[in-house]
Amino acid sequence: MSVEELRGISQKALKSALKENVDQAQVAAFLFDSARTRFANSQIHQNVVSKKGGVAIKVAIGKRIGFMRADVLEAEQIENAVGQAIKIARVNPEDKYFKSFPEPERWQSLQDAFDDDTANCSPDYRAERVKEAIEVSHSESPLVKAVAGSILSSSYSLAVTNSLGMSAWTKMSLASMNVTVISEKTGSEGFGYAEQSSRHIKDIDPVKLAAQASEKSVKSINPAKISLGEYEVVLSPIAASSFFVFLSLIGFSAAPYQRGESFVKYHLNEQVFDEKLSVKDDAGDPRTVFKLAVDGEGVTKKRVPLIDKGVVSEESICHDTSTASREDRQSTGHALPHGLIRMTRPIPFPINVIVHHGTASVDEMIEETGHGIFVTRFHYTNPVVPTKAVLTGLTRDGTFLIKNGELTKPIKNMRYTDTMLSALKRISMMGKELEAIRLGTVTVPAMKLEKLRFTGATEY
Amino acid sequence: MHELKYQPVVKKVFYKPYGVINLSYDLGKKAINEALKLGASYADVRIGEIFDENLTVRRGVPEEVSLLYSRGMGIRVIVRGAWGFAGSIDLKSEGIAETAQKAVSVALASSKLKKKNIKLAAIAKSRKDEYSTPMKKDPFEVPLEDKVDVLLSAERTLAEQSPLIKSSSTFFRAFRENKLFMSNEGTEITQQITFCGGGLLCVAVRNSEVQRRSYPCSFRGNYSTAGYEFFESLALVEHAKETGLEAVRLLDAVKCPSGKTDLIITGEQLELQIHESCGHPTELDRALGMEADYAGTSFLTPDKLGKLVYGSENVNMVADATAPGGLGTFGYDDEGIPAKQVFLVKEGLFMGYQTSRETAGDLGLGKSSGGMRADSPLAIPLVRMTNINLLPGDWKREEIIEDTRHGFLMDTNRSWSIDDKRLNFQFGAEIGWEIKNGSKERMVKNPTYTGMTPQFWSSCDAISKDDWKMWGTPNCGKGVPAQVMYVGHGCGTARFGKTRIGVLQ
Numbered sequence: 001m002s003v004e005e006l007r008g009i010s011q012k013a014l015k016s017a018l019k020e021n022v023d024q025a026q027v028a029a030f031l032f033d034s035a036r037t038r039f040a041n042s043q044i045h046q047n048v049v050s051k052k053g054g055v056a057i058k059v060a061i062g063k064r065i066g067f068m069r070a071d072v073l074e075a076e077q078i079e080n081a082v083g084q085a086i087k088i089a090r091v092n093p094e095d096k097y098f099k100s101f102p103e104p105e106r107w108q109s110l111q112d113a114f115d116d117d118t119a120n121c122s123p124d125y126r127a128e129r130v131k132e133a134i135e136v137s138h139s140e141s142p143l144v145k146a147v148a149g150s151i152l153s154s155s156y157s158l159a160v161t162n163s164l165g166m167s168a169w170t171k172m173s174l175a176s177m178n179v180t181v182i183s184e185k186t187g188s189e190g191f192g193y194a195e196q197s198s199r200h201i202k203d204i205d206p207v208k209l210a211a212q213a214s215e216k217s218v219k220s221i222n223p224a225k226i227s228l229g230e231y232e233v234v235l236s237p238i239a240a241s242s243f244f245v246f247l248s249l250i251g252f253s254a255a256p257y258q259r260g261e262s263f264v265k266y267h268l269n270e271q272v273f274d275e276k277l278s279v280k281d282d283a284g285d286p287r288t289v290f291k292l293a294v295d296g297e298g299v300t301k302k303r304v305p306l307i308d309k310g311v312v313s314e315e316s317i318c319h320d321t322s323t324a325s326r327e328d329r330q331s332t333g334h335a336l337p338h339g340l341i342r343m344t345r346p347i348p349f350p351i352n353v354i355v356h357h358g359t360a361s362v363d364e365m366i367e368e369t370g371h372g373i374f375v376t377r378f379h380y381t382n383p384v385v386p387t388k389a390v391l392t393g394l395t396r397d398g399t400f401l402i403k404n405g406e407l408t409k410p411i412k413n414m415r416y417t418d419t420m421l422s423a424l425k426r427i428s429m430m431g432k433e434l435e436a437i438r439l440g441t442v443t444v445p446a447m448k449l450e451k452l453r454f455t456g457a458t459e460y
Numbered sequence: 461m462h463e464l465k466y467q468p469v470v471k472k473v474f475y476k477p478y479g480v481i482n483l484s485y486d487l488g489k490k491a492i493n494e495a496l497k498l499g500a501s502y503a504d505v506r507i508g509e510i511f512d513e514n515l516t517v518r519r520g521v522p523e524e525v526s527l528l529y530s531r532g533m534g535i536r537v538i539v540r541g542a543w544g545f546a547g548s549i550d551l552k553s554e555g556i557a558e559t560a561q562k563a564v565s566v567a568l569a570s571s572k573l574k575k576k577n578i579k580l581a582a583i584a585k586s587r588k589d590e591y592s593t594p595m596k597k598d599p600f601e602v603p604l605e606d607k608v609d610v611l612l613s614a615e616r617t618l619a620e621q622s623p624l625i626k627s628s629s630t631f632f633r634a635f636r637e638n639k640l641f642m643s644n645e646g647t648e649i650t651q652q653i654t655f656c657g658g659g660l661l662c663v664a665v666r667n668s669e670v671q672r673r674s675y676p677c678s679f680r681g682n683y684s685t686a687g688y689e690f691f692e693s694l695a696l697v698e699h700a701k702e703t704g705l706e707a708v709r710l711l712d713a714v715k716c717p718s719g720k721t722d723l724i725i726t727g728e729q730l731e732l733q734i735h736e737s738c739g740h741p742t743e744l745d746r747a748l749g750m751e752a753d754y755a756g757t758s759f760l761t762p763d764k765l766g767k768l769v770y771g772s773e774n775v776n777m778v779a780d781a782t783a784p785g786g787l788g789t790f791g792y793d794d795e796g797i798p799a800k801q802v803f804l805v806k807e808g809l810f811m812g813y814q815t816s817r818e819t820a821g822d823l824g825l826g827k828s829s830g831g832m833r834a835d836s837p838l839a840i841p842l843v844r845m846t847n848i849n850l851l852p853g854d855w856k857r858e859e860i861i862e863d864t865r866h867g868f869l870m871d872t873n874r875s876w877s878i879d880d881k882r883l884n885f886q887f888g889a890e891i892g893w894e895i896k897n898g899s900k901e902r903m904v905k906n907p908t909y910t911g912m913t914p915q916f917w918s919s920c921d922a923i924s925k926d927d928w929k930m931w932g933t934p935n936c937g938k939g940v941p942a943q944v945m946y947v948g949h950g951c952g953t954a955r956f957g958k959t960r961i962g963v964l965q
Binding site for chain 1: 521525526529532542544545549550559566572573574575605608626668752753756876877883884886888908912964
């Protein structure tokens with residue numbers, strides 16, 4: 001189904017709603033075709049394709065709002081969904097903050113957002129890339145025991161129409177691959193990990209990913225236990241990305257901000273982070289992978305300065321129309337695209353995060369470290385005290401001790417518990433290379449922090 | 461140890477909410493026949509629809525009043541000894557053929573990179589059956605206005621407790637899944653799973669000090685496979701005052717100190733401890749490395765089965781899909797295996813896994829534990845928790861407190877994290893109290909505790925029976941692509957010796 005057909009569906013549903021004398025209506029129609037080949041123990045064990053699509057209908061009767069999302073694209077079912085949204089609006093109490101659905105605005109489709117090769121990638125092509133990753137991993141060392149990971153090829157289309165004249169549409173392709181390598185020697189396991197995202201499936205390089213993950217995996221066999229405390233850390237882009245995802249979740253989304261649970265609220269216009277740290281959310285930046293021109297409400301995705309030279313402000317907050325109306329502001333275009341990103345609750349959220357790069361290489365960061373830890377990846381990061389930006393999580397898939405400028409030995413995985421207001425306050429060096437992580441929603445360099453507080457350790 | 465005596469599964473006539481699709485055996489047969497025709501040696505199909513009503517009131521305004529409806533089918537096949545799966549929203553005849561063809565072509569690609577042929581654990585017999593969640597009041601038949609009124613009233617009560625309460629929210633959710641499972645082995649199951657529930661959340665702020673309090677537990681409340689009567693039993697309006705006041709009192713509480721101490725954990729927190737440190741590591745797909753790239757593996761490797769001391773002799777844990785009201789309660793899993801109870805930990809010893817037919821076959825277990833679930837007909841079933849329950853001990857909750865000379869009690873989850881083998885964990889609770897000479901004394905804020913799974917459960921010396929209940933966790937994430945499943949945990953209050961608390965100091 002083409003984006004033009006989705007436009008037709010949204011326009012037809014809009015007409016149906018307006019026939020029922022609602023004051024305003026908005027319809028988003030979407031289609032998400034995805035295929036994921038997953039492997040573990042050096043063989044394909046899950047191989048899935050899915051075709052998902054539907055409509056998200058919002059109507060306003062005065063200040064009474066009704067919303068229904070129906071994952072159907074058949075005319076009769078869409079009619080039913082429109083009727084249901086109207087029923088909800090008729091009995092729903094007024095939302096005193098509601099002003100209007102978004103006004104139409106000029107928008108531009110983004111260059112190079114869609115790649116036919118990615119959208120039409122065959123299962124055989126994905127299987128071949130998996131085969132390469134597995135073979136290269138095992139060829140790196142006889143100690144490699146098992147290779148795991150997945151490769152994704154997908155396409156997403158969205159068309160949004162509303163009764164104020166809004167008519168916006170966007171489509172993108174997305175490819176991604178990650179490789180985890182497990183090695184073993186005399187009963188001790190080592191782990192390594194690498195990932196890559198692109199809009200172009202042909203850019204995905206399983207050989208490179210496998211080589212990177214294998215090298216780390218073999219090197220991390222027989223990890224030593226080190227004492228807890230504060231260490232200098234060199235974070236790979238993958239590790240660094242965890243901090244920015246969770247700062248977005250607890251800080252830069254309007255939802256926690258309006259609940260009073262965002263650290264940003266208590267540090268407006270303060271130099272809370274190192275001045276080397278500038279972070280923006282910008283769908284228009286050519287370096288971001290997740291390229292959608294408009295959000296789930298059809299609003300153009302605005303560039304939001306999440307952190308400007310270490311300073312956060314009210315401008316750091318990402319809004320959709322609903323949260324914006326509570327503060328008499330305009331949406332920044334951060335309503336999530338329907339059916340694409342799985343969140344427990346749909347809240348306005350930045351998905352084109354770009355951290356400003358520096359000038360250092362990872363090797364230079366290691367050379368400049370006296371006594372520190374190199375982190376490949378963090379696992380199960382979660383906020384502990386959101387208003388103080390305290391996060392916890394564990395290292396994973398390759399953690400190494402750095403001494404006198406060299407990686408000296410693998411260490412057992414460690415738990416950090418620290419406030420980002422301290423950890424990101426003193427950034428010694430920023431990497432010069434940006435990597436698109438987490439399906440390309442975060443584009444970030446490696447970085448070296450003066451200290452991160454480690455509060456626990458595990459047994460491997 | 462107190463074995464729980466459950467009622468047998470209740471079968472009822474299906475409710476007929478808005479837009480019910482025809483759970484058509486003909487469509488299912490067509491999908492299976494198509495797959496077999498294309499070379500599948502095994503094929504199953506799931507056709508289903510989901511209704512998900514979410515209501516949120518915040519600061520006097522209905523912030524979210526929404527209904528989500530999804531439907532579709534998923535075809536799972538084995539071709540040349542390898543898996544393939546395709547899901548689609550298209551339920552038309554030609555769409556089914558296309559989806560079956562996709563599943564087969566994907567399986568053919570898988571078969572080029574397999575080490576051995578998939579072998580499923582046998583089923584006792586093929587079944588034709590139906591199951592429906594027992595309930596008194598269908599939550600989808602209760603007028604929306606009535607539900608919103610309860611939320612508005614409860615939220616008003618929360619908010620009016622203090623001007624320091626800056627955010628107050630109330631929640632309702634009703635969920636229904638109508639689904640059909642068929643396989644070429646002759647199994648034909650239709651089910652209707654319904655759950656509902658809700659809760660309260662308020663946030664108190666003074667200067668930059670922020671505290672939150674939830675009722676009856678975090679994650680927007682508690683949920684049960686039951687009707688609207690469960691939501692009514694939560695009595696949100698009646699509990700709003702105390703919830704609001706506790707959030708405000710927390711602003712004046714002292715920080716949780718650091719140290720090693722006796723720790724009493726109530727069910728509202730213990731449920732997530734069970735989830736993370738027993739539920740996930742006993743999933744056999746994890747233990748066999750199938751989740752290595754994402755959620756991780758497990759310290760409970762197959763060589764430890766029946767040998768590893770997981771906890772003290774007081775600790776008995778089961779995976780139980782038959783527990784009344786549990787969020788993981790159903791008639792059959794998504795491979796058509798009947799709901800059952802299996803021991804994971806018996807008198808402290810690691811005794812069992814949650815399995816699928818494939819993983820059970822891999823380990824030579826003979827039969828599946830019935831733990832395969834998918835969060836949508838479009839998604840592939842994975843080994844998922846059903847209800848992971850800590851069986852009651854001999855204590856009453858108050859007896860545990862009275863028996864504690866010095867320690868801390870922690871209540872209601874606030875934060876959680878655990879390593880990728882499920883050993884090192886750290887949890888935060890919303891509220892804590894110091895216990896001195898058998899009584900609750902001063903309140904403490906930002907309480908946290910940490911430990912290693914086997915050592916922690918081995919220090920468990922008291923488990924209550926009087927406050928044992930089912931807790932619903934509707935947001936368990938697993939798999940790639942990510943799926944979110946609703947699972948349950950039965951537990952009461954338990955005590956753990958010499959546990960490290962106060963990580964934030």
